[in-house]
Amino acid sequence: GEDVEQSLFLSVREGDSSVINCTYTDSSSTYLYWYKQEPGAGLQLLTYIFSNMDMKQDQRLTVLLNKKDKHLSLRIADTQTGDSAIYFCAERKGDFNKFYFGSGTKLNVKP
Amino acid sequence: EAGVTQFPSHSVIEKGQTVTLRCDPISGHDNLYWYRRVMGKEIKFLLHFVKESKQDESGMPNNRFLAERTGGTYSTLKVQPAELEDSGVYFCASSQEITGHHTEAFFGQGTRLTVV
Numbered sequence: 035g036e037d038v039e040q041s042l043f044l045s046v047r048e049g050d051s052s053v054i055n056c057t058y059t060d061s062s063s064t065y066l067y068w069y070k071q072e073p074g075a076g077l078q079l080l081t082y083i084f085s086n087m088d089m090k091q092d093q094r095l096t097v098l099l100n101k102k103d104k105h106l107s108l109r110i111a112d113t114q115t116g117d118s119a120i121y122f123c124a125e126r127k128g129d130f131n132k133f134y135f136g137s138g139t140k141l142n143v144k145p
Numbered sequence: 146e147a148g149v150t151q152f153p154s155h156s157v158i159e160k161g162q163t164v165t166l167r168c169d170p171i172s173g174h175d176n177l178y179w180y181r182r183v184m185g186k187e188i189k190f191l192l193h194f195v196k197e198s199k200q201d202e203s204g205m206p207n208n209r210f211l212a213e214r215t216g217g218t219y220s221t222l223k224v225q226p227a228e229l230e231d232s233g234v235y236f237c238a239s240s241q242e243i244t245g246h247h248t249e250a251f252f253g254q255g256t257r258l259t260v261v
């Protein structure tokens with residue numbers, strides 16, 4: 035994608051931490067998001083961060099935002115096989131839920 | 146409460162045919178969005194309705210795509226005539242935005258369209 039880029043694949047072992055990275059290009063983005071898509075399912079909002087924050091933690095999820103480098107990451111602690119899915123990074127630039135998504139990172143968790 | 150519902154879940158059509166996708170948003174949500182993911186690439190915005198009006202249709206690829214939301218409830222996305230490059234997964238989302246507040250967009254499961 036022209037605006038948001040992510041690596042395509044990540045493979046980790048159960049119990050390890052997963053870190054999924056994303057870069058975006060527009061410094062005017064208001065919110066940045068992580069969505070999860072499990073096989074055969076729709077997009078599920080995992081977490082989001084307001085653009086004036088550096089970090090947000092929600093149970094096993096930690097989001098880090100580096101505005102200077104336009105870099106967003108999602109860390110999943112104690113990764114489980116149920117975390118296997120495609121994770122999409124997205125940015126929102128205006129008042130509405132018009133998102134610019136990346137291509138998605140497929141996370142494979144090995145038992 | 147029902148979430149965002151899309152129909153059909155899968156559609157296989159021949160090049161040149163017409164297909165109509167339907168999205169039922171969450172009841173009471175004024176905002177409805179269509180997105181598309183083609184061939185494992187990024188999910189791209191197509192258009193945004195506020196009630197029955199098109200707020201932003203900057204992502205519609207060409208005039209073979211027609212979206213409607215008569216009455217401000219469900220929406221349809223018609224592709225006529227379909228081309229091979231239209232294959233992909235079409236997502237619909239709805240939300241009830243409140244100025245100055247963050248509101249979540251809820252996505253449907255998507256319609257997988259295959260044009261052969």
